[in-house]
Amino acid sequence: MEVRFTSSGDTAFNVEFGEAIDRATNARVMALHARLKAAPPPGLVETMPTFRSLLVVYDPVATCRREMQAAVKAALAGGGEAPADGRLWRPPVCYDPDLGPDLAELAEALGLTAERVAALHGSAEYFVYMLGFMPGFGYMGDLPAELERPRRTEPRVRVPAGSVAVAGRLTTVYPWESPGGWHLIGRCPVPLYDGGRPDPVLLAAGDRVRFDAVDRATFDTIAEAAGAGRFDPGSLRAA
Amino acid sequence: MGAFLTVIRPGLFATIQDLGRFGFQELGMPVAGALDPLALRLANALVGNPQGMAGLEIALLGPALRVDAPSVRIAAVGPITLTLERAGEAPQPLAPHRSHTLYQGDVLRLGAVDGASVACLAVAGGFALTPVMGSLSSYVRAGIGPLGGRPLGQDDRLPLARDGAPDGPDVELPQPPDYGAGPLRVVPGPQEDRFTEAALATFLSATYRVGSQADRMGLRLEGPVLEHRGSADIPSDGLVTGSIQVPGNGQPILLLNDHQTAGGYAKIATVISADLPRAGRLRPGDALSFKAVTVEKAEAIRRRQKQVIAGWIGAIRPVRPAGGIDLEALYAENLISGTVDIVNGGSDLDLS
Numbered sequence: 001m002e003v004r005f006t007s008s009g010d011t012a013f014n015v016e017f018g019e020a021i022d023r024a025t026n027a028r029v030m031a032l033h034a035r036l037k038a039a040p041p042p043g044l045v046e047t048m049p050t051f052r053s054l055l056v057v058y059d060p061v062a063t064c065r066r067e068m069q070a071a072v073k074a075a076l077a078g079g080g081e082a083p084a085d086g087r088l089w090r091p092p093v094c095y096d097p098d099l100g101p102d103l104a105e106l107a108e109a110l111g112l113t114a115e116r117v118a119a120l121h122g123s124a125e126y127f128v129y130m131l132g133f134m135p136g137f138g139y140m141g142d143l144p145a146e147l148e149r150p151r152r153t154e155p156r157v158r159v160p161a162g163s164v165a166v167a168g169r170l171t172t173v174y175p176w177e178s179p180g181g182w183h184l185i186g187r188c189p190v191p192l193y194d195g196g197r198p199d200p201v202l203l204a205a206g207d208r209v210r211f212d213a214v215d216r217a218t219f220d221t222i223a224e225a226a227g228a229g230r231f232d233p234g235s236l237r238a239a
Numbered sequence: 240m241g242a243f244l245t246v247i248r249p250g251l252f253a254t255i256q257d258l259g260r261f262g263f264q265e266l267g268m269p270v271a272g273a274l275d276p277l278a279l280r281l282a283n284a285l286v287g288n289p290q291g292m293a294g295l296e297i298a299l300l301g302p303a304l305r306v307d308a309p310s311v312r313i314a315a316v317g318p319i320t321l322t323l324e325r326a327g328e329a330p331q332p333l334a335p336h337r338s339h340t341l342y343q344g345d346v347l348r349l350g351a352v353d354g355a356s357v358a359c360l361a362v363a364g365g366f367a368l369t370p371v372m373g374s375l376s377s378y379v380r381a382g383i384g385p386l387g388g389r390p391l392g393q394d395d396r397l398p399l400a401r402d403g404a405p406d407g408p409d410v411e412l413p414q415p416p417d418y419g420a421g422p423l424r425v426v427p428g429p430q431e432d433r434f435t436e437a438a439l440a441t442f443l444s445a446t447y448r449v450g451s452q453a454d455r456m457g458l459r460l461e462g463p464v465l466e467h468r469g470s471a472d473i474p475s476d477g478l479v480t481g482s483i484q485v486p487g488n489g490q491p492i493l494l495l496n497d498h499q500t501a502g503g504y505a506k507i508a509t510v511i512s513a514d515l516p517r518a519g520r521l522r523p524g525d526a527l528s529f530k531a532v533t534v535e536k537a538e539a540i541r542r543r544q545k546q547v548i549a550g551w552i553g554a555i556r557p558v559r560p561a562g563g564i565d566l567e568a569l570y571a572e573n574l575i576s577g578t579v580d581i582v583n584g585g586s587d588l589d590l591s
Contacts, residue, residue, distance in 0.1 A: 055477025
């Protein structure tokens with residue numbers, strides 16, 4: 001599809017690569033993001049990748065739309081390799097019904113057992129398309145087709161931090177306690193956002209995630225260690 | 240020891256803000272920053288700071304601060320009352336839009352903010368706080384920023400980078416800043432094609448009102464319903480301060496500094512950067528309307544605004560002593576009359 005430029009006022013524009021949420025479209029977004037990050041044109045403030053478009057934020061006093069758009073077009077024409085696959089993370093998840101209050105309801109709606117939902121969710125490798133909604137909230141896909149279900153009609157006012165959730169063909173781990181409309185099927189005992197870390201956000205767009213199912217006792221042990229600062233989240237990165 | 244402003248009453252919602260935390264939106268980190276960057280720039284200029292240094296943004300009702308330093312120079316910009324309480328003296332009102340030099344033990348009481356959503360207080364030299372991800376802006380929703388990213392609390396001590404006021408006299412702006420009037424100017428898009436022709440025409444002609452749900456994240460607007468062409472939902476994409484998104488109910492939401500980095504509602508238009516200080520000052524009940532401009536026009540307005548602000552800052556002059564004729568000030572005024580003309584000539588930021 002033709003690349004499309006759309007306006008976000010006089011400080012940003014979007015480079016749209018399509019309408020679909022798929023890996024091929026997102027790879028083009030990430031490739032442009034990487035190129036502009038490696039060689040930022042004068043006046044570029046930052047770029048932010050989303051599913052199918054890149055937001056290009058610039059300083060309208062230091063440059064202007066015409067110049068920045070020309071620089072982005074040059075970067076697009078320059079081609080170059082798509083960025084290599086990001087890091088692989090193995091966060092633990094416990095699919096205990098206490099920790100995944102929507103697991104039973106979701107399984108029933110899908111015509112599956114709770115065990116089957118957990119097994120399917122835990123079997124796939126996910127790709128972090130983008131972060132958004134709140135700091136460190138990763139939109140990861142693609143969820144196995146058997147688990148596809150629209151968001152809850154009534155969003156929850158309080159989703160506990162660490163909740164592992166699904167909606168559509170996506171999954172996530174809530175980094176904070178917050179409102180949320182996704183189905184909660186488990187919980188991760190390690191905070192994916194920690195302001196005390198030099199890099200507070202663990203995941204980055206382009207990373208991959210494969211969940212490690214753990215039982216309740218293991219969950220409790222890790223949660224206690226993480227709470228006491230005795231768990232290094234860096235250890236979740238697969239070699 | 241050290242030099243501090245000690246919070247003896249926290250007020251209702253005072254936060255440390257600079258011009259925003261850029262560079263981390265790809266991690267989902269909101270930009271935050273001063274709702275009224277013009278007030279922050281001018282308050283900083285009045286105390287001799289770089290324009291973008293972090294200051295105190297005050298909403299609703301300001302704090303009371305005790306000076307625990309030999310001296311400090313402060314300036315407030317915006318619709319707020321200031322009162323100085325000094326031992327052995329009657330409380331004394333202090334004017335905004337000028338600097339004041341305060342001394343050990345003085346209490347500065349910041350009153351109600353009335354006429355806009357926020358006012359701004361700067362201190363000479365700034366606060367000796369540790370930046371988080373390169374910025375001193377507070378993102379309260381997730382507790383990110385100095386002071387744990389929260390508003391001022393009782394007994395907080397705000398460390399000062401300087402332990403005394405700078406040399407030289409206190410200074411003032413010749414007049415309060417002119418924010419301009421009329422419709423907020425917008426660039427249509429990024430998803431204007433998701434709306435009917437009628438919706439676009441309505442958006443650019445109707446009067447909207449700021450609803451009761453209004454905070455640093457955004458303003459829910461009430462007015463004529465804007466009809467989508469098809470669904471209101473899009474694949475989530477990037478937002479900026481000033482983005483106007485329209486959910487399925489057709490009522491626009493004007494996003495401000497604490498907005499999420501990405502969102503899944505179609506956006507009809509974006510407020511131009513030169514008009515963001517005005518947008519950030521809006522309060523529930525305020526009426527507003529919109530006018531479309533091109534990106535090139537928005538850029539010209541922004542460049543002109545930068546000159547106008549530089550003119551205002553250039554016109555900052557020593558405060559005239561009370562009573563008597565101050566010849567030095569008169570001469571100074573003559574010398575800068577050219578600048579004053581630029582200010583007057585530039586107060587109409589609309590180039591149309």
